[in-house]
Amino acid sequence: MMEQIREGSQSWIVKIILGLIILSFALTGVYSYLRGGSSANDAAEVNGQSISRSDLERAYQNERSRMQEQNGDMFSKLANNDSFIKQMRMGALQQLVNQHLVADAVKDMGLRVSDQQVKDAIRKLGAFQVDGKFDNDRYLAILNAQGLTPSHFSELMRADVARQQFVDAVLSTDFVLPSEAKAIYVASRQTRDIHSATVKAADYMDKVKVSDDEVKARYDAKPQGFMAPEQIALNYVELSADDLTKDVKVTDADIAAYYKDNSSQFKNPEKRRASHILFTGKDAKAKAEAALKEIQGGKDFAAVAKAESTDKFSAEKGGDLGWSQQGVYDKAFDKALFAIKKEGEVVGPIKSSFGYHLIKLTGIQPEAVSPLADVKGEIKEQLAKKKAEDLFYDKQDKLEKLAFENPDSLEGAAKAAGLTVQHTKLFARDDAPKAVNYPKVLDAAFSDSVKLDKVNSEVIDVSKDHIFVVRASDYKAAHRKSLEQVKDEITKNLRTEKAQDKAKATAQTLLDKLNAGGDISAWLKEQGINFVESKGINRRDQKLAPAIVRSAFEQDKGAKELVSLGNGDSAVVQVDAVHAYKPTDADKDIIAMWQKQMQQQRVNEANRQFIDALRETAKVKIYNLDTNG
Numbered sequence: 001m002m003e004q005i006r007e008g009s010q011s012w013i014v015k016i017i018l019g020l021i022i023l024s025f026a027l028t029g030v031y032s033y034l035r036g037g038s039s040a041n042d043a044a045e046v047n048g049q050s051i052s053r054s055d056l057e058r059a060y061q062n063e064r065s066r067m068q069e070q071n072g073d074m075f076s077k078l079a080n081n082d083s084f085i086k087q088m089r090m091g092a093l094q095q096l097v098n099q100h101l102v103a104d105a106v107k108d109m110g111l112r113v114s115d116q117q118v119k120d121a122i123r124k125l126g127a128f129q130v131d132g133k134f135d136n137d138r139y140l141a142i143l144n145a146q147g148l149t150p151s152h153f154s155e156l157m158r159a160d161v162a163r164q165q166f167v168d169a170v171l172s173t174d175f176v177l178p179s180e181a182k183a184i185y186v187a188s189r190q191t192r193d194i195h196s197a198t199v200k201a202a203d204y205m206d207k208v209k210v211s212d213d214e215v216k217a218r219y220d221a222k223p224q225g226f227m228a229p230e231q232i233a234l235n236y237v238e239l240s241a242d243d244l245t246k247d248v249k250v251t252d253a254d255i256a257a258y259y260k261d262n263s264s265q266f267k268n269p270e271k272r273r274a275s276h277i278l279f280t281g282k283d284a285k286a287k288a289e290a291a292l293k294e295i296q297g298g299k300d301f302a303a304v305a306k307a308e309s310t311d312k313f314s315a316e317k318g319g320d321l322g323w324s325q326q327g328v329y330d331k332a333f334d335k336a337l338f339a340i341k342k343e344g345e346v347v348g349p350i351k352s353s354f355g356y357h358l359i360k361l362t363g364i365q366p367e368a369v370s371p372l373a374d375v376k377g378e379i380k381e382q383l384a385k386k387k388a389e390d391l392f393y394d395k396q397d398k399l400e401k402l403a404f405e406n407p408d409s410l411e412g413a414a415k416a417a418g419l420t421v422q423h424t425k426l427f428a429r430d431d432a433p434k435a436v437n438y439p440k441v442l443d444a445a446f447s448d449s450v451k452l453d454k455v456n457s458e459v460i461d462v463s464k465d466h467i468f469v470v471r472a473s474d475y476k477a478a479h480r481k482s483l484e485q486v487k488d489e490i491t492k493n494l495r496t497e498k499a500q501d502k503a504k505a506t507a508q509t510l511l512d513k514l515n516a517g518g519d520i521s522a523w524l525k526e527q528g529i530n531f532v533e534s535k536g537i538n539r540r541d542q543k544l545a546p547a548i549v550r551s552a553f554e555q556d557k558g559a560k561e562l563v564s565l566g567n568g569d570s571a572v573v574q575v576d577a578v579h580a581y582k583p584t585d586a587d588k589d590i591i592a593m594w595q596k597q598m599q600q601q602r603v604n605e606a607n608r609q610f611i612d613a614l615r616e617t618a619k620v621k622i623y624n625l626d627t628n629g
Helices: 002-010 012-020 029-035 053-071 073-078 082-109 115-124 136-145 150-171 178-189 201-207 212-221 241-245 252-261 284-296 301-308 331-337 372-405 411-416 439-445 483-516 521-527 546-554 585-617
Strands: 042-046 049-052 191-199 231-240 271-279 320-325 346-351 356-365 460-463 466-476 531-537 560-564 570-579 620-622
Touching (some): 042 053, 049 053, 049 082, 053 073, 082 150, 082 620, 115 150, 136 320, 178 585, 191 483, 201 483, 212 483, 231 241, 231 439, 271 284, 271 301, 271 331, 284 356, 301 356, 320 356, 331 356, 372 411, 372 466, 439 460, 439 466, 483 560, 546 560, 546 570
Antiparallel strands (some): 042 049, 042 620, 191 531, 191 570, 271 320, 271 356, 346 356, 460 466, 560 570
């Protein structure tokens, strides 16, 4: 069963379906509010509403982080391409434009979202989760850092949920019938019997000739062809702080002295555990004062929190906020919490940017200094890094100064810095040795000052604390190779082309003879051609050439055709039989999977049409996006 599903998911039809699937409609939504402030500069305008550059930057950074996480080093390489980054930024802006258009449509529809839906949506946001679960401390801390109150954030979230529901409703109008998915699945499982004969171009290589005149004619016909790229050989000096780390020594005395002089660095700050009751609204302070009297009169703090706190998430736990150190909460809240003298004491009402709080201190973890044994490794690493950095900057200063003062040689600068001049052979830019294969190094190496003037480059920063200085020891400009240099190459290409033409002509003759009827066995023997019978092949067949398999499933029973293979050979394919596939109960799950994939394809197409329709009547202005990123 699982093998059938695996095979089904690899079929050519499923690959086509998956290839057509566009990313489903993604809303940056309210999460973008968690990434920074606003700006008056506009990146775009949608129906009179502005999209600020800060909004764009948040959306762009979100997308960049997502792609970095998914693609790792590959994305890092792409990110060095200015054109790619500009396209990515424009994509983020177009997504924001689409958001605004959908938001307008939602507003016109008058859609509403319940409080419970908002609460559930907030709980699901990854920004507020720790170990996969909603964390109220993180929720309040992030909102506070962004200057958002719970009520304001809830309204932002309400609009976002309404927008997403509207989009889901529009997209859900497209569906795929089980019979449609079944028909395509059955077609994908069909098998066929064929005969095929391959005429190999290699068999004709010794039967074709190429004259000197033909070689010269091909050379002359391509005046811009047969180019040799520019090449350079480098002398270079490389300096890296990481390489210097192994040359520095850190003693136990160094570690002990650092520990003594920087004991505050190893302090674990005091932590406090608190519970709170939050009151908001016009009469919030009065409610807080009344609740405080009830608690002072003996009423349980947790019971009051569950019944009256506006912060519903902590209220479920009797107001508990967990452990925190100073500086996490709103300033007023934080000050009041760390001013409480003893556990169990309740203070308030305390006014914060969220409202009025009653705060109960439920635990204290005093400040403590980590023992030297616990931090010895950390200190040693810090000291080694610091010494390596100091050594790096000392060597960098010497290298930079002397390489500039003596532009015709690297030897003196390298010697003064205690480094060695290294060398490369001639290489083209797209075939650079690994040791110097950094974009900035290659840019400098192939700059006019280095390749033509033969002077030292400036210091090249390839990453933090990793630099190069390069100079050209040899240079060859791009040039057209001589006829003599490319004669063998052209001769081989012409022979290959002629051999492929001969093979194709022979295959065409074979097809003509088959269509004419009659016994052609003697001719086949004379030509050294064999027909191969293949029974029960499927669309995923790996033994036959892809072009042969494709031809087998494009023709009707009894049909024949000539096909060109990817390697230059030619083949004649004849379909002998078509075997339909009869699905069983074991195929139900696979067909259901196909139905889902096909529906996703239609959903994405509906989304595209929906957005296109909104854009037809919208007034959208895109401003100049030239900016660093």
